[in-house]
Amino acid sequence: MSTLISEIAENLQETIIAVFSVSDPDSGDNGRMVCSIPDDLPFFLKPSVDNFYTLVTNTALDRESRAEYNITITVTDMGSPRLKTQHSITVLVSDVNDNTPAFTQTSYTLWVRENNSPALHISSVSATDTDAGANAQLTYSLLPPQDPHLPLASLVSINADNGHLFALRSLDYEALQAFEFGVGATDRGSPALSSQARVRVLVLDANDNSPFVLYPLQNGSAPCTELVPRAAEAGYLVTKVVAVDGDSGQNAWLSYQLLKATEPGLFGVWPHNGEVRTARLLSERDAPKHRLLVQVRDNGEPPRSASVTLHVLLVDGFSQPYLPLPEAAAEQARADPLTVYLVVALASVSSLFLLSVLLFVAVRLCRRSRAASLGGCSVPEGPFPGHLVDVSGTGTLSQSYQYEVCLRGGSGTSEFKFLKPILPNFLAQGEERVNEANPSFRDTFESS
Missing domain, CATH: 2.60.40.60 (Cadherins)
Known part of the structure; x- marks a missing residue:
């Protein structure tokens, strides 16, 4: 029994493995032949003319399921007794990059204590590929973070060959308590296939802050x-x-x-x-x-x-x-000299204002006392400037009046005498309103 070795790529439909012919020098039924192979194999024999046969795949082969087949071809004649011969064909299934890498976990949770030393080995991620050769050789990489503000490149790195993860700098729990990123595993097949996994890093608190x-x-x-x-x-x-x-x-x-x-x-x-x-x-x-x-x-x-x-x-x-403690008062005075200056300036301004008011009052009193001693009458230079008494009952006084005050020395009395109004055409109206409102008021002034 001879052996023939043949190689075929996986995933191919009805692929020819081998073509061969058989012969028997006998005649009649003794020279008629039948070829067969085991029924449990994904192959079949396809007869053709002149005792030629073709060995063909019955379905697509999967190298990851079975990478090698040993096929025994049996040739039997129809004579009596029946004679047979066997030939063996070894079929090797070659790999095709038809499997993506697979991580051992879809997500990883890692814990790192804060204030770690730079280049610290945190943990590792691992993926496998069921293909063979270059199709199973993997390269690991970090994926761009979902948060664009996360400085991932300055936080962690990954070894492309073995998937080891080395914090790049010391982590601070008070500044960053957790962060998440993706890792990828890519094979070296053509075309290359890849897969992803998520990694979440939790920073553990250390007692590095005093109360x-x-x-x-x-x-x-x-x-x-x-x-x-x-x-x-x-x-x-x-x-x-x-x-x-x-x-x-x-x-x-x-x-x-x-x-x-x-x-x-x-x-x-x-x-x-x-x-x-x-x-x-x-x-x-x-x-x-x-x-x-x-x-x-x-x-x-x-x-x-x-x-x-x-x-x-x-x-x-x-x-x-x-009362503050003496040492506290001294420290406060030294610590805030500006406050002292403001208090002194405010006291000075207040003193000057009070002095001006006292001088003004004194001058007014002196003038009034001098006028009383002379027994004269002082007449203001303009109309009555203040709030006037309402004599019409309407709440307002429609015109301004001039008046004079005559002080007679020694008499102890003063006379209040109305002068002529500034606008004579309104005088009659004013007197009529006064008389109508209070007739006795008019009699009083007439008797005086």
Whole structure:
């Protein structure tokens, strides 16, 4: 039995594998022949003239399912006894790039702790290709991010040969907590085939932020002083320390502790909310000024902390004027000299204005006193300038009048005398309205 090797590409329909002929020198039925192959193979024999046969594929072959076939061709004559002979053909199925790469996962979730060192190996992505040779050799790449503002090229890179992912720089949880991108795997076939997978990177928080105190501010300015009445009961709320932490989870859980106090045992700090309260009743023997040092600590590993200084002033009551601490007043004066200059300038302007008003009043009084001593009459130079009395009952005075005041020395009385109106044609109308409104008023003036 001889063997013939033939190679055929996969995915071809009714492809000729081999053409051969058979012969038998006998005559009659002894020389008639029948060729056959096993029925479980995707091939068939196609007879032709002069005992020629063609071996043809029955269906398209798939190299990924079976890459090699051994076909035994049996030739039997019709004599008695029947004689037979066999020939073997080995069919090799060659690969065609008909399979796309496949990732082991459609999506990957990776965790990276913040403050990582650059070039850190995060993880790997992997894909396989069921083809053979160059058709199965893969190249990995990063795909453009969906978010155009994500600086992916500066965050991660991928090894084109093995799919290893190396953070390019240190990641900061407070700036970027998570980001997502795509990776591609492309084979080297012709035409090349590729596939994609999604990668999501989660940045894990590290305890790299200390607590920050929002109140009271510790910015180097004059310290804030809390007032506490001496009549306060035990548990009186003095103030509350407010702090935040830029971390997350247990790294941001804060606790408060009183480290130092001017008089231990007088004040206490609640550990969970930062409330500063009196621990007992106050007495006259307690010092009026107290300084408290409070520590704020997070629950990270290792823990981080910050401290804040509180100033407390004991007063007899809230009606008592508040006087800042001497050192605080001095620091405030040095820190804000502009305020002092503004106060001095405002006081100077106010003094000059008050002095001008006093001089004006004095001059007016002197003139009036001189006129009274001479017993003369002073007549203003123009019409009556102020708000006039309504004598017509209509709410307005339709014209202006001139008047004179005659002061007689020693008499202690003054006479009020109307002069002629500026516009005589309105005088009659004015007198008629006065007479109609109040006749007794007219009689009074006539008798005088």
